[in-house]
Amino acid sequence: MARKKNASAETTRLRIREAALRLFARHGYAAVSMRQIASDVGVQAGTLYLYTPDKQTLLFDLMHAHMLDLLDALAALPDAPDPRAALEQFTRFHIRFHRARSDAVFIAYMELRNLEPENFERIEDLRRRYEAHLAGLLTQGQTAGAFTLPDPKLAAFALIAMLTGVNTWYREGGRLSLARVEDIYWDMVRKAVGA
Amino acid sequence: MARKKNASAETTRLRIREAALRLFARHGYAAVSMRQIASDVGVQAGTLYLYTPDKQTLLFDLMHAHMLDLLDALAALPDAPDPRAALEQFTRFHIRFHRARSDAVFIAYMELRNLEPENFERIEDLRRRYEAHLAGLLTQGQTAGAFTLPDPKLAAFALIAMLTGVNTWYREGGRLSLARVEDIYWDMVRKAVGA
DNA sequence: GTCTATAGCGAGATAGAC
């Protein structure tokens, strides 16, 4: 049946993306061969080319999907009553979202240099939108007198770097729960912007 | 003359390291071939093997030298009169030192996964010493009542991530001088730790 | 939709001439 065949093909497609995501994150795009990905999925290398025109497009699709997920999830956040609540919501959202997708986050940052120029620009454009959202939120808060910060744009860069950094050290089952980590980082974020 | 030959060899050695550093930072260790490095230096590929036993050792040596430089420079900082002054000194030092060596910084972080386990452990050990220095400084400040922070270890991770992040966006000749960037980041650091 | 087989290429590393 057509439905069965499509379902099976979609499963293979998904498994290829999962394997590529994990392997690229662990060893790096350039260090991973199409053969390794195929072996991980349990198909032959040639089979991958039914699902992607080439290795570069596979990488780009993974990064692009991740950035769209991020912006969609950001847009889906409920409205906050005031700038301080909005910043707290952003802080906790950023930590949770990035923690849950550490492989994709790692790739979206580390493999930028392996993208062809046109693909690079498309990903960078999406990243700038995310940064601009936070910068706008900080600017609003400052205008409203809720925050005191020397430079909203730099503060946005600084806070995003700080929050994303959780991924480099946080391990499930460690000293602190993720909820506790959120609390601690929110405390530092709040103080840093003078809220 | 022996002196002339040695001097020439040392020059070649240096140029190989510089080329490798730049190329690894720009394209990634796995994506750069020994032939590319040789071509950049202006020698043949085989010549590189007079200076390094293999590509992996070349990478490790670059990362190791960078980490030793960092710890040496940290140790060479003058004593500060109090915890707040020590933290300000650290903040400005970190930004300046990392900014001046962006290629080495990038490699020391991004290429960890391309190190063989034993080499990885040696680099990680050096990195932990650097983090421990800041964590110790924060703990002292808190004990002395100069800082208010929920968790010195997490604060150290958070601040280092935030400060290193300057390298991802700062460009010479941009809107802000590096001195001004230091001021702005120090303002955020100071507030974040409640100093 | 997946397989086997392979074309075509470039990699890391080494040998030996100069």
Add this chain to the structure above:
DNA sequence: GTCTATCTCGCTATAGAC
């Protein structure tokens, strides 16, 4: 100290059988 030449391997991508 650097070169040319080469060994051996694994890569991306494609062709065609089933």
